[in-house]
Amino acid sequence: MLKKKVEDICNRQIEREGYSSNLYLAMAVWAETKGFGGTSGWLYAQAEEEREHMLKLIKFVNDRGGKAIVPAFQKPAAEFESVQSLFEEVLKHEEFITSSINEMVELTLAEKDYTTHNFLQWYVAEQIEEESNAKGILDKLNLGGKHNLYPFDRDLQRSRTEK
Numbered sequence: 001m002l003k004k005k006v007e008d009i010c011n012r013q014i015e016r017e018g019y020s021s022n023l024y025l026a027m028a029v030w031a032e033t034k035g036f037g038g039t040s041g042w043l044y045a046q047a048e049e050e051r052e053h054m055l056k057l058i059k060f061v062n063d064r065g066g067k068a069i070v071p072a073f074q075k076p077a078a079e080f081e082s083v084q085s086l087f088e089e090v091l092k093h094e095e096f097i098t099s100s101i102n103e104m105v106e107l108t109l110a111e112k113d114y115t116t117h118n119f120l121q122w123y124v125a126e127q128i129e130e131e132s133n134a135k136g137i138l139d140k141l142n143l144g145g146k147h148n149l150y151p152f153d154r155d156l157q158r159s160r161t162e163k
């Protein structure tokens, strides 16, 4: 049975993962309408992943005797300055999600909830990958991709289809 404090922080994370999904969906729409097919494909796939992160938490809360709350989400921005600033925002957002997961891990230790602590290890590992992916994309942009977005965009499309 989940303690109330743990249930509450899981519900907070359900909102954050769901918002992440909508944020990346909004970014995907922007990129698609600007003609960046590879970038939008990457972002649509990312939005799906975030929805899965949210669903995984919903199932966990319900399975452990709690009740997941399906929240309202803040409306994400519809416009982005550039592909570069968009990915800077992705990285900043993922760093925020990492700190959010870390707070959950700390709480589960303080509450001696080792089951939830163990469950969260998947998210800890996932965040290493999420941050590293965003950093890798920004590196490519800084290496010259931002001056020639066509090959950058095409490569990004490939990176998803090869997965």
Ligand code: FEO
Pocket (backbone or CB within 6 Å): 017, 020, 049, 050, 053, 094, 097, 130
């Ligand atoms: Fe579910 Fe990108 O963190």
